[in-house]
Amino acid sequence: MALPNTDAAKPGLSPLHAALREAAARSGFIASGGVDISLASAVFSEHVDRLDRWLEKGYHGTMEWIRRGRDRRADPTQVFQDAQSIFCVLLPYSAKPHGRLDPNEGVRYARYLKGSDYHEDVAAKLNRVLTEVAEAQPDLKLQWKTCVDTSAVLERSWAYLAGLGWIGKNTLLIHPKWGSYHFIGAALLNHALDQAPNPMPNWCGSCERCLKQCPTNAFPQAGILDSNRCISALTLENRSETLPTQPELSTGTWVAGCDICQEVCPFNLKRSRSEMNDSIPDFHPSDWKTLMEETEADYRVRVKNSALARVKPQQFKRNLEAAARNSQSQVSIEEKNHASVKSE
Ligand code: B12
Ligand code: SF4
Ligand code: SF4
Structure with a gap:
């Protein structure tokens, strides 16, 4: 096309x-x-x-x-x-x-x-x-x-x-x-640009990958998002003490944001392939051991100049604990800590 x-x-x-x-x-x-x-x-x-x-x-x-x-x-x-x-x-x-893409290894950020x-x-x-x-x-x-x-x-x-x-x-x-x-x-x-709307046609066509692959079914209709179900909203915006416990609203190993409805989009594939090995560092740690040992003060320092700063330490801890529970390894938090200490 x-x-x-x-x-x-x-x-x-x-x-x-x-x-x-x-x-x-x-x-x-x-x-x-x-x-x-x-x-x-x-x-x-x-x-x-x-x-x-x-x-x-x-x-x-x-x-x-x-x-x-x-x-x-x-x-x-x-x-x-x-x-x-x-x-x-x-x-x-x-x-x-x-x-980390492997839930045994750690968490994911947007x-x-x-x-x-x-x-x-x-x-x-x-x-x-x-x-x-x-x-x-x-x-x-x-x-x-x-x-x-x-x-x-x-x-x-x-x-x-x-x-x-x-x-x-x-x-x-x-x-x-x-x-x-x-x-x-x-x-x-404060100035006009003499420009009328110039919208681009929608090229989604018959594709529905994002709608079908959203893990929490957050799209009641194409082009409409229900934030009550969206992992991005649950991990970044929801300030309640606990995340929803229903399995169908599991946040997986996402601790801040979610990219799944973008990862599956054909219009992102070209860049995803070409940037797969780029040298831009991760910025935020994602391995279980580092995160489990991080104190509230360490967290505040790490996120100080990042957009993650809007996620408060308690909120991040809540997300991390949910991610640990959701990780496919089914290893408890203590066992994870123990295993990583032993492997040092
Ligand atoms: C609230 C918010 C959220 C909420 C709600 C998202 C949502 N879909 O509404 C949550 C926390 C879930 C969220 C998540 C994310 N967000 Co956000 N979010 C915002 C914010 C602050 C407001 C969005 C808003 O007003 N939503 C209300 C709904 C009703 O509006 P809307 O979805 O934008 O839809 C409007 C139009 O698109 C239009 N429209 C939509 N479809 C159609 C169809 C037709 C026919 C017509 C006529 C109009 C139309 O009408 C709607 C109402 O005006 C904007 C920044 C801003 N000030 O705009 C960033 C913003 C939208 N987010 C952004 C990003 C990056 C994300 C995430 C990717 C982050 C992540 N990885 O976790 C995810 C993506 C999730 C998703 N699928 O949307 C970027 C999006 C960039 C882009 N390429 O679109 C923005 C623009 C921030 C920025 N300045 O870059 N976000
Ligand atoms: S950001 Fe994740 S949970 Fe939210 S709509 Fe997209 S795929 Fe679904
Ligand atoms: S995956 Fe991308 S191209 Fe396909 S329907 Fe969703 S937004 Fe459109």
Whole structure:
């Protein structure tokens, strides 16, 4: 099938839009583009309806902050009063698995948790792009607010309307060439870009791999995720003392996040194969012995500059204990410690 070439220079862009895209490409963003809020309002209302239906069903699980920010998500000018357009960027992260695939050996983390905190990294890079363009065109008096999972903005909706990918059945934004292992950054701008929505067609076709292979059956329908059942939400967002005990909601050996609905996606295979042996270190320890011996203070130091910092020590311990129980070896925590001490 012939996929769209999003790298091609787009004709007919306004000078500001073209300058932003060029600066973003120079900064290492794999795709970028913007859309005017007023020109998108009709199609965006469909996205807000979807958000409302999602909230009504309670699919936000324990994330009450999504409900509280509903009106801001529905209207970006409530986040940045002068917002006229939204400029979005994609920054890839390593496609190599993070942690141990063999449950006897240790735990798994989501890939996006490798390295320092992406909220800050992506925002800093995006701020540099905007500063560069603002300094080159001072008459514009460009002002902006950057959002990387930090404000009540429907980032996937805006990146989709800006033409950076389609929203897959796993609910992730998929770029035809780069797949879904990437972060989205968005900047609300006080200038129009003269750009109407430019959404990409959905290339999922008849594939249903993500829906069928989600271990906890977290997709009640294609493109709708029930966070009450999602391992990512259970390990990262759910703050309760214990994780659900039903076997069908087992978090397996995932201690922070889950990548299964991305691992099975054909659009991620190319990068996964080519980056399988990349030299990017794991960042977080994954072997049982190190993790079982880690103190609360050690944990705080290790996660200090990582996006994992939002997972509190008690929450991580809870996830780790569940992972140990779930590990196929069926070896108890003490036996694991004992065995590793003996093998030293
Ligand atoms: C809350 C949240 C979660 C929750 C809920 C996820 C969910 N699917 O809603 C949990 C904790 C489960 C989660 C998990 C993950 N997340 Co998260 N999460 C967010 C957050 C903060 C808000 C998402 C949200 O508003 N959800 C509410 C629902 C209703 O919105 P939605 O799924 O985005 O769907 C909207 C649109 O996509 C659109 N839409 C969807 N389908 C269709 C179809 C049609 C026809 C139309 C018109 C519209 C439409 O309408 C919806 C409502 O507007 C965003 C950051 C942000 N501020 O946007 C990051 C974000 C979505 N997460 C991200 C990541 C990386 C992840 C994980 C991969 C992390 C991991 N490995 O564990 C997993 C992926 C799980 C999955 N399959 O989604 C990235 C996604 C990047 C990408 N390529 O899409 C984001 C954008 C953060 C970032 N800045 O990079 N996440
Ligand atoms: S992140 Fe894991 S648990 Fe959540 S929907 Fe995807 S496969 Fe299912
Ligand atoms: S696994 Fe298949 S259905 Fe799911 S997002 Fe990828 S292409 Fe779409």
